[in-house]
């Protein structure tokens with residue numbers, strides 16, 4: 001039997017299968033082998049006559065988020081506010097890169113449409129027109145159906161700056177989550193909420209991770225060629241004069257030519273150069 005771990009508490013794992021959610025324990029040998037099942041893991045189970053189930057094996061993971069540990073995330077819902085706080089577009093682009101390097105599909109979510117600043121909305125549409133994206137309001141419910149469609153059949157988790165409305169959106173999608181919203185409640189509820197384990201909530205034919213704050217493993221190598229693959233805009237370019245062109249200051253660069261006719265947003269490009277320079281720096285110093 002096969003299933004996905006949706007929750008792990010005190011050595012018990014709740015595995016979602018064709019036959020419902022089954023409470024299971026990990027095979028004893030896992031501990032000796034240093035293997036810990038995590039939420040999102042695809043596992044094989046044996047059901048014993050007593051009704052007790054054992055996880056026999058963990059299927060290979062497509063990716064692994066840390067703090068909290070979650071495996072096999074399909075989509076990262078990157079939230080940006082159309083009002084306040086002012087968007088941190090560089091963070092947004094870095095999240096896209098991290099997602100793609102971890103084989104997670106980024107979906108861009110512009111929240112607070114009810115109070116949208118037109119220039120933010122414009123920048124969002126211009127810079128991310130090649131990405132799946134939705135414009136929503138956790139407050140009015142606008143766009144939530146499109147967000148549900150983005151979750152269908154996928155394991156999803158939210159990411160983005162503080163106060164953009166991640167918790168509000170999760171509550172709007174799944175009222176039973178009842179996450180604390182806004183600055184004040186966050187502080188007073190800290191004790192209650194930091195001890196919780198990450199949990200997947202099956203919904204809309206997919207599942208939502210209930211924690212927005214997480215880290216991705218950093219790439220092992222800051223491979224600039226892999227970075228290039230994170231920019232769908234670059235595929236529109238004519239070939240560059242130099243193979244392996246990083247589209248920074250090389251002559252005869254097809255990507256830089258895209259800037260002149262609006263196929264590549266200058267703002268996205270500027271942030272790309274920052275991220276690429278950071279990759280180069282980290283690659284050169286990774287053994288320091």
Ligand SMILES: Nc1nc2c(ncn2[C@@H]2O[C@H](COP(=O)(O)OP(=O)(O)O)[C@@H](O)[C@H]2O)c(=O)[nH]1
Nearest residue numbers: 112137138139162163164165166167168181182
């Ligand atoms: N106007 C407006 N405010 C929102 C919306 N969504 C969230 N907020 C407000 O933004 C603040 C931060 O929301 P929260 O969900 O805690 O953000 P998080 O830090 O990303 O989880 C709260 O005061 C929310 O009431 C929205 O769609 N429209």
Ligand SMILES: [Mg+2]
Nearest residue numbers: 166167180212
């Ligand atoms: Mg929050």
Ligand SMILES: [Zn+2]
Nearest residue numbers: 240245247253
């Ligand atoms: Zn180039």
